[in-house]
Amino acid sequence: QVQLQESGPGLVKPSETLSLTCTVSGGSITGYYWSWVRQPPGKGLEWIGNIYYRGRTEYNPSLKGRVTMSVDTSKEQLSLKLRSMTAADTAVYYCARGGSKYGFDSFDYWGQGSLVTVSP
């Protein structure tokens, strides 16, 4: 059974950079797309972007170039960096398997989510 586990700081100061890691176990990163999705408290889901296991990325244009995703297949880990954080970025951040470009596959496995609060 594939399992995903997000890790990172629960609190980030305004203007700082958020760094999150997603560790994949029970399966391999190889061969799949991987996505980051976030959910502000009490609100809907927002796609942040995806990364193919070979490193190709697609980002949500609304995040205006603040996002960088990377993959380390040797460690079975994904990483997310989101720069210039503001209170509007406060959310639960999920990593998920799938979500390829053009929408052919679902997000079929999800991490439990990591709550990130932006506050001074």
Added chain:
Amino acid sequence: QSVLTQPPSASGTPGQRVTISCSGSNSNIGINFVFWYQQLPGAAPKVVLQRNNQRPSGVPDRFSGSKSGTSASLAISGLRSEDEATYHCAAWDDSLKGWVFGGGTQLTVL
């Protein structure tokens, strides 16, 4: 403001059939697959329908989906208390070049 439009809430009694709608446009639902996710309180989303109407393994056949034009719907028949959750629709948007979601529909089993 979400790109896909869902009603914020829906309700039904045990055994009833409930339908949740998801409205989009020609750049998303009109030309791409629709996916539905169930999110129990405090939990991560779980896919219950993929590619408009396909159930992943383990999802009961009480869940069904349909799509027509730029709208899609999720139907749950024989409603059960464990179906009480928030349901999100999603699709790829060719204009925005990314995945878009609905705002979520909170389903209450009365």
